Amino acid sequence: AQTIHQWPVAEIKAVGSPLSLGCTIKGKSSPNLYWYWQATGGTLQQLFYSITVGQVESVVQLNLSASRPKDDQFILSTEKLLLSHSGFYLCAWIRGASAETLYFGSGTRLTVL
Amino acid sequence: GDSVTQTEGPVTVSESESLIINCTYSATSIAYPNLFWYVRYPGEGLQLLLKVITAGQKGSSRGFEATYNKETTSFHLQKASVQESDSAVYYCALGGNTNKVVFGTGTRLQVLP
Numbered sequence: 001a002q003t004i005h006q007w008p009v010a011e012i013k014a015v016g017s018p019l020s021l022g023c024t025i026k027g028k029s030s031p032n033l034y035w036y037w038q039a040t041g042g043t044l045q046q047l048f049y050s051i052t053v054g055q056v057e058s059v060v061q062l063n064l065s066a067s068r069p070k071d072d073q074f075i076l077s078t079e080k081l082l083l084s085h086s087g088f089y090l091c092a093w094i095r096g097a098s099a100e101t102l103y104f105g106s107g108t109r110l111t112v113l
Numbered sequence: 114g115d116s117v118t119q120t121e122g123p124v125t126v127s128e129s130e131s132l133i134i135n136c137t138y139s140a141t142s143i144a145y146p147n148l149f150w151y152v153r154y155p156g157e158g159l160q161l162l163l164k165v166i167t168a169g170q171k172g173s174s175r176g177f178e179a180t181y182n183k184e185t186t187s188f189h190l191q192k193a194s195v196q197e198s199d200s201a202v203y204y205c206a207l208g209g210n211t212n213k214v215v216f217g218t219g220t221r222l223q224v225l226p
Contacts, residue, residue: 032212044159044204044216051212059213090159100147100166100208104159 002027006091006105013081013112021076021108023091031093033074034102035066039087050074086112115140119205119217127225128197134190134220136179136205143209148181148188151204151216159204162190175199200224 003026013019025031035047037060046059048066056066063082067075074091091105119136126132140146150162150172163172168183179190188205205217 034214036216043218046213046215049212057212100214101149101161101164102151102159102206102214103161106158 002093002103004091004093004103004105006089006108008108009106010109011111013110015083015112016080019076019078019081019085019110021089021091021110023074023076023105025072025074025093028072028093030071033068034092034094035074035076036090036092036104037062037087038090039084042087044090047076081112083112086110115142115207115213115215117205117207117215117217119203120220122202122219122221123223124220125223125225126195129194132190132192132195132199132222134203134205134222136188136190136217138186138188138205138207140186140207140209143207145209147208148179149206149208149214150177150179150188150190151206152201153204153219154201162203195222195224197224197226 005024007022033050036044037047038044048056050056050068053068053071064078089108092102116139120134147166149164151159152162153159163174165172165181168181171180177192179188200223202219202221204219206214208214
């Protein structure tokens with residue numbers, strides 16, 4: 001069975017500090033991976049997607065970056081956090097190219113002060 | 114662009130009452146849209162409730178139903194008799210491009226005992 005693990009569960013960070021969020025998928029080779037973000041009261045927005053190691057496409061510009069260093073790992077990061085980065089970050093993978101069911105991690109709650 | 118509009122929450126209904134959460138979509142860059150309802154129960158992760166990939170078809174799960182109506186570009190979620198355990202946040206979503214799934218803002222449903 002496939003499992004998806006996100007870390008950390010929650011972060012409280014200062015404006016201007018760096019950030020790194022992680023996501024690992026086990027039990028599925030070469031998954032399509034996604035980062036989503038939801039501000040409090042906002043829409044779930046797709047930020048990035050990756051279909052293979054080393055390749056990441058940006059969907060929304062939020063002064064964030066993503067990398068896929070391994071087949072089963074997806075990292076979201078920034079050098080300098082903004083207040084507007086606060087929210088809930090979700091990693092997801094898709095099961096099969098045509099089925100398009102997204103399987104989500106449990107998410108990371110980020111508070112920027 | 115591609116977008117999803119759904120009933121603004123919170124929606125409060127009493128147990129055994131009927132429910133409808135409206136969802137309409139605009140698929141300007143997707144030739145053959147796929148439609149989804151995702152749900153986040155309290156304390157749980159976001160998960161698929163049901164999906165329909167063919168216009169005119171109906172999807173169902175856990176007593177919920179939604180029909181993909183291409184003419185009205187709608188995918189309303191309905192249940193004849195809700196239970197307290199249905200209290201959750203429901204998201205309508207639009208796909209059809211494996212690299213992009215667009216979500217609505219989510220509708221918080223509270224079912225009163």
